[in-house]
Amino acid sequence: MIQLIMKKIILVTNDDGVHSPGIKALFRAMEPIGDAYMVAPDRERSAVSHALTLHRPLKVEKLGSNVWSVNGTPTDCVALGIEKLLPRRPDLIVSGINRGGNLGDDITYSGTVSAAIEGTIFGIASLAFSLLSDGPPDSKLDYGTAAHLALQVARFTLENGLPYDTLLNVNIPNAAIKGVRFTRQSKRIYHGAIHETKSPWGEVHYWIGGGKPFWERGDDTDMDAVMEGYVSITPIHLDFTNNAAMDWLKRKWGGDGFSVG
Numbered sequence: 001m002i003q004l005i006m007k008k009i010i011l012v013t014n015d016d017g018v019h020s021p022g023i024k025a026l027f028r029a030m031e032p033i034g035d036a037y038m039v040a041p042d043r044e045r046s047a048v049s050h051a052l053t054l055h056r057p058l059k060v061e062k063l064g065s066n067v068w069s070v071n072g073t074p075t076d077c078v079a080l081g082i083e084k085l086l087p088r089r090p091d092l093i094v095s096g097i098n099r100g101g102n103l104g105d106d107i108t109y110s111g112t113v114s115a116a117i118e119g120t121i122f123g124i125a126s127l128a129f130s131l132l133s134d135g136p137p138d139s140k141l142d143y144g145t146a147a148h149l150a151l152q153v154a155r156f157t158l159e160n161g162l163p164y165d166t167l168l169n170v171n172i173p174n175a176a177i178k179g180v181r182f183t184r185q186s187k188r189i190y191h192g193a194i195h196e197t198k199s200p201w202g203e204v205h206y207w208i209g210g211g212k213p214f215w216e217r218g219d220d221t222d223m224d225a226v227m228e229g230y231v232s233i234t235p236i237h238l239d240f241t242n243n244a245a246m247d248w249l250k251r252k253w254g255g256d257g258f259s260v261g
């Protein structure tokens with residue numbers, strides 16, 4: 001009974017940094033459904049994936065009554081938030097709103113999604129939100145609409161929970177939203193993403209980024225949904241086991257393993 005009247009506690013984090021407009025919009029959006037606590041990296045940590053800082057101590061700075069910055073990764077922030085900073089274990093973890101989509105194989109690089117992965121490992125319902133951004137770095141993004149959508153998804157999650165070992169990866173088009181689709185992860189292939197440059201002293205350097213992505217698409221994929229103006233919600237589970245490949249191994253190699261000869 002006490003549990004029923006307790007206010008929900010929501011941990012808000014991201015990989016774009018504590019000062020980014022996306023996390024501020026997400027933090028405000030959670031107000032009607034619970035007490036929001038922000039624990040986020042002190043600077044942009046996009047594409048750090050699920051990195052955990054093990055070889056140096058972490059510094060935490062309190063920026064407001066419910067806001068902390070950490071000189072670490074999104075995963076560090078989730079772990080510190082749950083174990084040290086929040087008054088109790090959160091009921092929900094929301095990560096984002098990331099500037100730019102996290103679609104297809106890109107989620108393996110994403111700090112935004114990895115924060116939700118960390119929350120899922122802790123057994124807490126976790127959501128990752130990303131807003132598509134195809135324009136130049138200073139182009140205007142509609143975080144207000146994305147935050148409104150995030151509130152709806154957060155509400156559904158608190159009411160219904162999530163399946164075991166599963167997070168939701170939510171991608172929002174930066175355009176008029178036609179609706180929401182449940183999707184599967186698409187596949188992306190990058191070509192020409194490594195650029196060779198020279199320093200003023202003639203040394204050759206390499207810069208990873210850009211390139212032209214090719215997408216293996218399909219009606220029910222995350223990429224197709226956002227291209228057609230729909231919000232994409234992909235359920236992601238953490239068990240990487242490829243069960244079809246397990247059957248293949250057993251069939252082709254024989255049995256459940258083999259003795260070392």
Ligand SMILES: [Mg+2]
Nearest residue numbers: 015016046098
């Ligand atoms: Mg980011």
